[in-house]
Amino acid sequence: xITSLVEGVRPRTLIGLLVxxxxxxxxxxxxxxxxxxxxxxxxxxxxxxxxWNIMMGFAGQLSLGHALYVGLxxxxxxxxxxxxxxxxxxxxxxAVPIAAAAGAFVGFLAFRFRIAGVYFAILTIAVAxxxxxxxxxxxxxxxxxxxxxxxxxxxxxxxWNLRGxxxxxxxxxxxxxxxxxxxxxxxxxxxxxxxxxxxxxDEQAARAVGIDTFRYxxxxxxxxxxxxxxxxxxxxxxxxxxxxxxVFNISQSILIVLAPFVGGLGTLFGPIxxxxxxEMVAESMRVLLQWLGVDLPGTNQLFFGVVLLLVxxxxxxxxxxxxxxxxxMEQKP
Amino acid sequence: xxxxxxxxxxxxxxxxxxxxxxxxxxxxxxxIFAVIGPNGAGKTTLFNIIAGAxxxxxGTVIFAGQRIDGLSSDQICRRGVGxxxxxxxxxxxxxxxxxxxxxxxxxxxxxxxxxxSHEILRRLDLYARRAQRASELTLPDRKRLELAxxxxxxxxxxxxxxxxxxxxxxxxxxxxxxxxxxxxxxGLTILLVEHVMRAVMxxxxxLLVMHHGATIAEGSPDEVVRNQRVIDSYLGAExxx
Numbered sequence: 021x022i023t024s025l026v027e028g029v030r031p032r033t034l035i036g037l038l039v040x041x042x043x044x045x046x047x048x049x050x051x052x053x054x055x056x057x058x059x060x061x062x063x064x065x066x067x068x069x070x071x072w073n074i075m076m077g078f079a080g081q082l083s084l085g086h087a088l089y090v091g092l093x094x095x096x097x098x099x100x101x102x103x104x105x106x107x108x109x110x111x112x113x114x115a116v117p118i119a120a121a122a123g124a125f126v127g128f129l130a131f132r133f134r135i136a137g138v139y140f141a142i143l144t145i146a147v148a149x150x151x152x153x154x155x156x157x158x159x160x161x162x163x164x165x166x167x168x169x170x171x172x173x174x175x176x177x178x179x180w181n182l183r184g185x186x187x188x189x190x191x192x193x194x195x196x197x198x199x200x201x202x203x204x205x206x207x208x209x210x211x212x213x214x215x216x217x218x219x220x221x222d223e224q225a226a227r228a229v230g231i232d233t234f235r236y237x238x239x240x241x242x243x244x245x246x247x248x249x250x251x252x253x254x255x256x257x258x259x260x261x262x263x264x265x266x267v268f269n270i271s272q273s274i275l276i277v278l279a280p281f282v283g284g285l286g287t288l289f290g291p292i293x294x295x296x297x298x299e300m301v302a303e304s305m306r307v308l309l310q311w312l313g314v315d316l317p318g319t320n321q322l323f324f325g326v327v328l329l330l331v332x333x334x335x336x337x338x339x340x341x342x343x344x345x346x347x348x349m350e351q352k353p
Numbered sequence: 354x355x356x357x358x359x360x361x362x363x364x365x366x367x368x369x370x371x372x373x374x375x376x377x378x379x380x381x382x383x384x385i386f387a388v389i390g391p392n393g394a395g396k397t398t399l400f401n402i403i404a405g406a407x408x409x410x411x412g413t414v415i416f417a418g419q420r421i422d423g424l425s426s427d428q429i430c431r432r433g434v435g436x437x438x439x440x441x442x443x444x445x446x447x448x449x450x451x452x453x454x455x456x457x458x459x460x461x462x463x464x465x466x467x468x469x470s471h472e473i474l475r476r477l478d479l480y481a482r483r484a485q486r487a488s489e490l491t492l493p494d495r496k497r498l499e500l501a502x503x504x505x506x507x508x509x510x511x512x513x514x515x516x517x518x519x520x521x522x523x524x525x526x527x528x529x530x531x532x533x534x535x536x537x538x539x540g541l542t543i544l545l546v547e548h549v550m551r552a553v554m555x556x557x558x559x560l561l562v563m564h565h566g567a568t569i570a571e572g573s574p575d576e577v578v579r580n581q582r583v584i585d586s587y588l589g590a591e592x593x594x
Contacts, residue, residue, distance in 0.1 A: 211458045218455045221444035228404070228438070229456040229506050230430035 025202060028209075033349045044194055048187045056186050060258070062299040063193035064251060069279035069291030070200040071247035076277075077286030078204075078213065079240035080220030082137070085126070085144030087272035088151050089119040089245040093252025094262055098169055099161050101181075101257075108182045108253050115253050116246040122147070123245025127238045136223075145270060152268030161262075169260040182257040189258050196250060197292065205288055207243075216240055220286070248276075278324055282331050284338025293340045301327055357382040357510055357542050358403070363412030363422075365398055372398040374566040375412070380510070380559070385536055385543045387557035387574075389550070391587050395566040396546040397439065400514050403544070404436045405429040417509065431459065435508030437499040439515045445488035449479055452487050452498055456505030470505055477501045477531060493524045500528075504535070510542045511535075517549040529555045550588070554578075562587060 026034060047059055068090060075081045096118050097111030126147050130140045161167045177184030182192070207213045215236045218226040223233055256262055266272070283294025302320045309319060335342045358380040365373040373395040380386045388396050402409045405426035414422040421429050430436070435456075444452050453473055457466035474480040477497045482490065487498060496516055503511060513532075517525045529552050535541045547553050553560065553574070560577040562570040564587065570580040577583055 210463060214451065214455050214458055217447060217451070218444050221446055222442050224426075225438065225442040225444065226455075227425065227427040228430060228436050229502060230427050230459040231455075232427050 025206070030349065036347075036349065041198065048190055053186070056190060058299055058303050060186060060190050060193060062295050063190065063197050064254065064295075065275065065279045065299070066292040066295035067193060067197045067200055068248055068251040068276050069283070069295055070197070070204055070288075071244050071251065072276050073280040073286065073291050074204065074207070074216075074244040074247070075240050077280055077290070078208065078220065079216040079237055080223075081130075081237060081240060082141040083126075083144045083241075083244070083273075084141045084270070084277065085146075085148035085273050086244075086248050086276045087268050087270065088122060088126075088144070088148035089248035090252040090255060090272065090276070091148075091151060091155070091262075091264075091267040092119045092122055093249025094256035094267055095155065095161050095167065095252075096249070097253040098167050098256040098262055101169060102167065103160075107180055108257050109180065112250060112253055115249045119249030119252070120242040120246040122151075123241040124238060127241035131234050131237050145273070148268055148270065148273060152264045155264035155268065164264065166261050166263040168262075169257065171260050182254075186258075189254065193254060196254070200247060201288060201292070208288070212236065212239060217286075275324075278328065280338075282327060282339060284340035287338065287340050289344070290338050290340045293343070294338065297339060298324055298327055355382050356380065357417060358544065359413075359415040360399075360403070361413045361415070363399070363402060363409045363414065365395075365402060365407070365409050371566050373402065373409070376563065376566075376568050377412075378561055378568070378571070380542060380544055382542055383536065383540045384558045385532070385545070385556050386559040386561070387553045388544070388546045388561050388563060389548070389553060389587070390563035393565075394563040396563055397514060398566075399563070400436075400512060400544075400546050403429075404434065404512055430506055430508075433507070433509040434512060435503035435506050435510070436512040437496070437503055437514055437516055439518070441492070441495045441499050443487035443490070443495055443498050443502070445486065447487055448483065449485050449487055449490065449498055450474065450483035453479075453501045453505045456502040459506045466505075470501075473501045473504050477504075492519050493521075496520065497528070497531075500531075508541070510544060513543060513545040513547070515546060515548060517547060517552045520549075522551070525549060525552050526555075528552075532556060 048056060051059060068086070072083060072086050075083050093115040096115040097108050100106035100111045100114060101108065126144060129135065130143055135143055155161060156164045177188040179188060182188070215226070215231045218229065218231055219233050219236060227233055278298055279294035280291040281294065282297055283290030283292065302323045305323045306319060309316070331339065356379045360376060360378045362375045362377055363373055364371065364375050376399060388399065390396050401407060402422065403414055405421070405424050405428065408423045412422070413420055416432060416434060419432070421432060444455065450470055453470040454466055457469045461469060471480065474483050477500060479494065479497055479501060482494065487495065490498060500516065517528065520528065532543060533556065536543055545556070557574050560572065560574045561568060562577060562583050569586060570577050570583045578588060
């Protein structure tokens with residue numbers, strides 16, 4: 021099992037990954053509260069970007085509505101906790117299937133009726149918007165007034181109920197990001213991964229070699245949605261409040277897309293690197309502006325926009341495909 | 354010899370145009386069956402009906418004893434029919450090896466599929482190029498890659514849509530040799546739609562000529578090219594001179 025995980029990985033790449041993991045494991049010991057918050061955001065977007073990348077980067081299906089799956093995960097786990105005292109890990113057992121079912125619904129509508137490309141992207145936006153409006157009227161989850169998790173001071177971290185210090189959330193997200201990375205690599209090395217790439221490259225040719233494209237696209241959207249739901253659960257328990265207007269907002273879906281796009285679509289390391297670049301650039305710019313005495317709202321979005329533009333112009337395949345060639349981590353032929 | 358593919362009175366119209374008009378043909382097992390005819394004769398439409406790109410309006414297609422008309426193209430491939438495209442469509446961003454691997458994975462585990470792809474790549478002289486991106490290949494190599502990918506799915510019947518088009522005579526001859534070998538050594542049945550008469554005459558054991566959607570002649574290649582209707586409508590007198 022372990023040997024098959026690292027099979028075909030260059031020693032250099034493996035060492036690089038281990039060093040990175042060590043750095044990330046040690047980061048909370050040196051980072052202050054503020055930097056820790058930034059790192060949590062980085063891991064959150066790395067993880068959820070990895071989930072999104074399965075659909076777009078691997079199977080070639082552009083989803084611009086991933087806030088739907090994150091939001092469903094968040095609301096399911098939070099509502100179960102608030103109303104029935106069900107902890108987040110048990111809540112996952114409901115949150116993941118619900119999000120996967122929503123993914124299956126979107127996928128079935130689109131793939132059954134051959135809605136593809138831009139029209140598929142619009143459908144994903146539409147369903148997410150539909151969910152937003154629905155949750156704004158759902159009083160059981162607080163409607164527009166929001167759903168709040170009880171907040172108290174905790175003497176110690178309660179991992180079982182995800183109540184405690186941000187450091188705990190940091191490590192949970194780090195674990196999730198690492199697991200998602202490994203899971204995505206395993207999928208890419210298996211039959212399903214190759215079939216996804218074939219569908220992404222040329223769907224008609226994929227059918228001609230016997231691939232049931234409907235089935236494999238459904239698998240992609242359901243896994244991607246289910247993984248995104250876990251990010252939603254963390255989101256709910258980290259922020260302790262949920263508003264449909266925020267959670268299901270299209271800007272959330274766009275933020276999810278940015279990291280893999282900047283890092284490199286379809287690459288395993290792209291979402292992680294992209295999230296890092298975006299968070300670090302945005303934060304250093306914010307610090308710089310603060311130092312200059314400028315205080316403008318919305319600067320993050322502005323910098324995200326600038327980074328995105330630069331990547332589109334200079335590195336259309338993303339930062340990672342360019343970087344890995346420079347540091348000798350080109351994939352083995 | 355048993356019949357691997359039987360097409361009975363298949364018709365297809367596109368709005369007013371009758372593209373294929375009650376065409377019937379029997380492809381014996383282990384044969385190389387060529388369908389020729391002028392542009393617009395309905396060859397590619399017939400080809401697409403067999404491959405499952407669209408269903409026929411009337412008639413039946415029976416492959417290995419079972420009806421396949423109306424099945425989707427992936428189902429037909431899983432039954433054992435491999436195809437190439439007239440305008441090649443490899444998976445451009447994937448390596449040559451991975452292109453073939455995708456086909457091999459249809460009936461094999463990843464490890465067995467890789468070994469099988471290597472074997473096919475060697476046979477089609479693509480092994481040295483296996484790490485290249487498919488988009489970097491020249492046209493002749495891309496055509497071989499299409500063939501390799503189709504072969505990797507273990508077809509009993511291989512459908513080739515103008516696989517010789519755009520190849521130089523020497524390249525076409527090489528491909529003819531490869532196809533003959535596959536037919537001889539593995540008993541692979543081949544149905545090809547082709548314009549290059551030189552390749553057709555070198556390959557085909559059976560020949561069918563279509564014109565305006567209908568069959569005008571059928572038989573062994575030597576018989577068919579001497580058929581007066583075929584000469585008038587397609588070949589022209591100088592072709593057999």
